[in-house]
Amino acid sequence: xxxxxxxxxxxxxxxxxxxxxxxxxxxxxxxxxxxxxxxxxxxxxxxxxxxxxxxxxxxxxxxxxxxxxxxxxxxxxxxxxxxxxxxxxxxxxxxxxxxxxxxxxxxxxxxxxxxxxxxxxxxxxxxxxxxxxxxxxxxxxxxxxxxxxxxxxxxxxxxxxxxxxxxxxxxxxxxxxxxxxxxxxxxxxxxxxxxxxxxxxxxxxxxxxxxxxxxxxxxxxxxxxxxxxxxxxxxxxxxxxxxxxxxxxxxxxxxxxxxxxxxxxxxxxxxxxxxxxxxxxxxxxxxxxxxxxxxxxxxxxxxxxxxxxxxxxxxxxxxxxxxxxxxxxxxxxxxxxxxxxxxxxxxxxxxxxxxxxxxxxxxxxxxxxxxxxxxxxxxxxxxxxxxxxxxxxxxxxxxxxxxxxxxxxxxxxxxxxxxxxxxxxxxxxxxxxxxxxxxxxxxxxxxxxxxxxx
Amino acid sequence: xxxxxxxxxxxxxxxxxxxxxxxxxxxxxxxxxxxxxxxxxxxxxxxxxxxxxxxxxxxxxxxxxxxxxxxxxxxxxxxxxxxxxxxxxxxxxxxxxxxxxxxxxxxxxxxxxxxxxxxxxxxxxxxxxxxxxxxxxxxxxxxxxxxxxxxxxxxxxxxxxxxxxxxxxxxxxxxxxxxxxxxxxxxxxxxxxxxxxxxxxxxxxx
Ligand SMILES: Cc1cc2nc3c(=O)[nH]c(=O)nc-3n(C[C@H](O)[C@H](O)[C@H](O)COP(=O)(O)O)c2cc1C
Ligand code: SF4
Ligand code: FES
Numbered sequence: 162x163x164x165x166x167x168x169x170x171x172x173x174x175x176x177x178x179x180x181x182x183x184x185x186x187x188x189x190x191x192x193x194x195x196x197x198x199x200x201x202x203x204x205x206x207x208x209x210x211x212x213x214x215x216x217x218x219x220x221x222x223x224x225x226x227x228x229x230x231x232x233x234x235x236x237x238x239x240x241x242x243x244x245x246x247x248x249x250x251x252x253x254x255x256x257x258x259x260x261x262x263x264x265x266x267x268x269x270x271x272x273x274x275x276x277x278x279x280x281x282x283x284x285x286x287x288x289x290x291x292x293x294x295x296x297x298x299x300x301x302x303x304x305x306x307x308x309x310x311x312x313x314x315x316x317x318x319x320x321x322x323x324x325x326x327x328x329x330x331x332x333x334x335x336x337x338x339x340x341x342x343x344x345x346x347x348x349x350x351x352x353x354x355x356x357x358x359x360x361x362x363x364x365x366x367x368x369x370x371x372x373x374x375x376x377x378x379x380x381x382x383x384x385x386x387x388x389x390x391x392x393x394x395x396x397x398x399x400x401x402x403x404x405x406x407x408x409x410x411x412x413x414x415x416x417x418x419x420x421x422x423x424x425x426x427x428x429x430x431x432x433x434x435x436x437x438x439x440x441x442x443x444x445x446x447x448x449x450x451x452x453x454x455x456x457x458x459x460x461x462x463x464x465x466x467x468x469x470x471x472x473x474x475x476x477x478x479x480x481x482x483x484x485x486x487x488x489x490x491x492x493x494x495x496x497x498x499x500x501x502x503x504x505x506x507x508x509x510x511x512x513x514x515x516x517x518x519x520x521x522x523x524x525x526x527x528x529x530x531x532x533x534x535x536x537x538x539x540x541x542x543x544x545x546x547x548x549x550x551x552x553x554x555x556x557x558x559x560x561x562x563x564x565x566x567x568x569x570x571x572x573x574x575x576x577x578x579x580x581x582x583x584x585x586x587x588x589x590x591x592x593x594x595x596x597x598x599x600x601x602x603x604x605x606x607x608x609x610x611x612x613x614x615x
Numbered sequence: 616x617x618x619x620x621x622x623x624x625x626x627x628x629x630x631x632x633x634x635x636x637x638x639x640x641x642x643x644x645x646x647x648x649x650x651x652x653x654x655x656x657x658x659x660x661x662x663x664x665x666x667x668x669x670x671x672x673x674x675x676x677x678x679x680x681x682x683x684x685x686x687x688x689x690x691x692x693x694x695x696x697x698x699x700x701x702x703x704x705x706x707x708x709x710x711x712x713x714x715x716x717x718x719x720x721x722x723x724x725x726x727x728x729x730x731x732x733x734x735x736x737x738x739x740x741x742x743x744x745x746x747x748x749x750x751x752x753x754x755x756x757x758x759x760x761x762x763x764x765x766x767x768x769x770x771x772x773x774x775x776x777x778x779x780x781x782x783x784x785x786x787x788x789x790x791x792x793x794x795x796x797x798x799x800x801x802x803x804x805x806x807x808x809x810x811x812x813x814x815x816x817x818x819x820x821x
Pocket of ligand 1: 216217218219220221222223225244245246247248249332333334335336337338371372373374376377563564565
C-alpha cells in the first residue's frame, strides 16, 4: 500500500490550535505567499500557477491558470467570486478549510486578484455554514486591520476589498452562473453558456473568475514554494495533493489530504491512516468516486490511481473529491432513489428535461421501492435518462442549461447496469432492459471469465 | 413592526454599502430580516425592496427560491436532519424516523409548544461525520438516538442557549470594513484597469 510522505499543502494548519487566527497563521508561514506574489509581476504569478498545473477543485477540474487567462483583455473591472457553496452530496472539504484555515483562503483570494487584476472579490459562503461565516468574518476583520486586505495592501499599490456574502440554501447555486445570479440578488438559476461564460460575462456582465475554496487555498503554498515544487507532486495529469472526504461504511470516515496519482482508491479506503477498511469486516460493494453526480465504481477498480485523466477515461470523475463507500449489505435501489430525490428536489426548474425528468425518475423509483414496480420500469427509467442525457455517454451530452439534469441520470444508470438483481427483488420477477447505455463506467457485474483485474 | 429596527437599519446600510449594485445585498438583508423576526415578513421584504431599489415582488421571488428563508414563524429551534447518501447509509433515515416519533410530528412541521421545527434536509457537508444534524445551523456530528433525545431535552431545558442562538441568527461575528482601510467598490460601469497590472508592461520582457 502506497502512502506517500508528500507534504500537507492545504491541511497543514489543521493541527495548529490557533491556526485560524492571524497570529497563528503568520507564525506558521502565513501571508508569505502574498509577499512573494507582490514581488512579482501579475503575469509572472499567472505563469507560476500555470507551472503548478493547479486543477480546479470545485468539480469540473479545469486548470486555474488557464481559466484566469480567459478574461478579455482591456475589459475592466474584473471580479473574483469564491465558490464556497459546497453542497454536492458526499462533499466535505471546503467547509473545513473555511473553518480551520480562513486566512489561507483569504491569502489565496488576494493572490488571485493580484494576478488577474480583479478590483473586488466576493466570498460566497453557503448559508447553512454559520461557523465558517463567523471564522471568515473574524479573519477578514483581523486581516483588514493588519493591512493584508483593503487599500494599499502591505504598502503596495495593490488594493482590493473582499466581501463576505451569504447563501441561503440551494444546491444549484454552486453552479457558477447560478452563483453569480444569486450574488446579484436573484433566484439562483443558471445562465446559458455561451454567451455567459463568467470569465467573459459574469458578475454584472463583467469578466469574473469563479474559483472553488480549495483551489484558491492552494495558492499561498504555490507562491511560497514555487509552481515547480507543486508540479513535482502527483501525477502527469493531476499535480499536487487533494482533499478527499471518505464517508460511508469505512472504519475511519474522514477528510484526508493525499498525493494525486501515487495514491489509489485502495489506499484511501483501506490504509490504516485513511479509511482503514470496510467496517465490521464486510466486503466492499461499490463506491462513488467524486460526489453524487459521478458514475459509481466497484471493487475491481480499487487499484486505480487518483488521477483525473485516468478516471475520466474510465467514464467517471473525481469531481468534488467525495468518496462514498457502500458495503455488501447496502440497498443500492434505495441509495439510487435517495440520490435521484436529491436532484429532483434541487432542480431549479428552468429546463424541461431536468425539471420533468428528475421528478419522473423519482416517482418511478419510489413505486419500485414501495413494491408497485412494473417489469418494464427499468427500461422506462433508462428511457427517461436517455432523454435527459442522450446516449447515456461519458462525458454526458448536455440537453439542458447546466449539467444538473445529466447528473441525476448517473445513479440510475449505475444502479441498473450493475444491480439489476436488486431491482428484480423489488419487482418480484425479471425485468427487461433494452435501452442502450454507453458510458464505460456503467458496467455490469464482473464475471469469472472476464477477470477482476481492471 | 417588521421593518428593520433602527439598529438593524444601520447594519443593513452597512451591508448594502459593500456592493457596487445595491440589489446584491438582497440575500444578506433577507437573512438580517429573519434574524430580527425569526422569519421573513412581508413588511421586511417591502423594506428590503426600498433599500436595494427593486420591487417587493422581486424580493419575494428571490426569497422563495431559497430553503433557509421561512415566510411563516418556525419553532425556536430548527432541527435539520440530513438523510442524503452518506447519512442515509449510516442511519440518517432511522434517526429522522425516531425524531418524528419522539417529537410526535412529521418532518416539515413544528411541535405544538413551538420548541422544534423538524426538517429532512439534503447534504450539509459533514458526510464523514454521519449521521449528522444541525440545530439552527449549528452542527451535531455522529449523533446517536440517545444523543438526539438528550439534545431535545437540553433544548427544552434551555441549556444550549449560549451555543445555539435563536432561529434566524446566522453568524454572530459580522464583517466590518473600516473606512480608512476600504479599497472601495468596483462599479461595473466605471473602473479602469487596476494600477498594479501596469507592472506587467515594466521591463523588456513584458
Ligand atoms: C449543479 C452544480 C453544482 C456545483 N456545485 C459546486 C459547489 O458547491 N462548489 C464549487 O466549488 N463548485 C461547484 N460546481 C462547479 C462550479 O460550476 C465551477 O465549475 C467551480 O466553482 C469553478 O471553480 P474551480 O475551477 O476552482 O473548480 C457546481 C457545478 C454544477 C453544475
Ligand atoms: S439542468 Fe436543471 S438545474 Fe440546471 S438549469 Fe436546467 S433545470 Fe435548472
Ligand atoms: S450526506 Fe449527510 S452531510 Fe453529506
